[in-house]
């Protein structure tokens with residue numbers, strides 16, 4: 016089997032790639048390296064003893080993408096990660112986010128829909144906006160997105176659904192991730208964003224190691240037990256496994272409709288302060304933090320109802336928050 020992974024050297028894409036290679040699946044990985052590094056290929060090779068076919072390519076370049084499919088006519092499926100992902104940044108740079116997340120997806124759909132290559136699309140729990148009922152079920156209403164990033168995922172989901180309707184051989188799965196954290200347990204790959212991290216855990220580990228003087232907690236007065244936002248933090252290896260199971264489900268035609276949607280989370284809500292306390296416990300490091308204003312675009316609380324993916328795909332998160340934070344910390348120290 017041969018799978019195309021877009022954004023394949025990024026955080027989630029690189030972890031999924033290791034699992035695919037370990038299952039003897041051939042991987043074509045494309046990435047423009049805007050938020051990743053070519054050295055990730057070395058980490059993948061050290062873990063698996065294999066390498067994907069890698070092409071540095073920007074998926075906004077429609078011709079480059081078309082040529083890729085001309086050169087590789089035997090692709091059995093696509094896992095699409097290539098996009099921008101920072102909620103707060105998207106509020107400041109909406110057009111940059113819309114351009115990348117939407118044009119890239121349209122180009123990809125144009126290349127695969129007619130020939131019926133199945134797709135796994137990286138969506139996000141941000142599509143729910145601030146859900147009024149927790150845990151969030153897939154059937155929850157899609158409320159106005161709290162950020163341009165969230166809106167780009169709502170629109171992206173709709174594009175994929177409409178394309179499935181229009182092309183009888185084209186099927187897809189939308190995976191709505193909650194908050195991926197941690198690193199491969201070998202700590203040969205992990206989360207290594209370019210520039211200052213926007214996400215909580217990489218900023219936290221970088222603060223603990225001394226790269227930043229203090230971690231800012233965005234908001235102290237939310238309507239939650241300790242006043243900080245609540246998220247569902249899922250180990251990136253669990254998330255990666257969910258892709259493998261979803262791909263097997265889709266490729267072996269076990270899907271019950273042309274486009275199915277699944278939450279991927281642990282089902283547990285954890286506050287920002289609880290993340291910091293758990294990190295301090297597993298690392299033995301004190302993390303300096305200060306409360307600041309809430310961040311634009313943030314929702315108060317989000318955690319997943321995971322019954323659907325468990326029942327239909329047979330996937331369930333295995334790692335604990337402690338393990339995920341320990342791997343994140345070991346990765347920070349080692350790379």
Ligand code: NAD
Pocket residue numbers: 021022023024025026027028045046047048049050051072073074075095096097098099100115119137138139140192193194195
């Ligand atoms: P990441 O930034 O680490 O990986 C994305 C990769 O795509 C990067 O390597 C980047 O260089 C590449 N890329 C971006 N635009 C590209 C383009 N136009 N052409 C080619 N390559 C391009 O992000 P990630 O955390 O691995 O996220 C992967 C996907 O999952 C994204 O679609 C993101 O929106 C989604 N997602 C992420 C999270 C999260 O918290 N990490 C949560 C929910 C959904």
Ligand code: UFG
Pocket residue numbers: 100101102103138139140141192193194195213214215216218230231232233234244245246287310313317
């Ligand atoms: N936070 C801080 N300080 C920081 C960074 C984050 O207090 O320096 C807080 C945020 O306010 C939020 C929580 O930590 O309450 C988590 O924030 P992240 O930026 O780590 O994650 P988000 O929930 O904002 O978004 C992430 C990804 C999105 C994805 C979403 C799914 O960036 O791509 O998870 O829930 F869609």
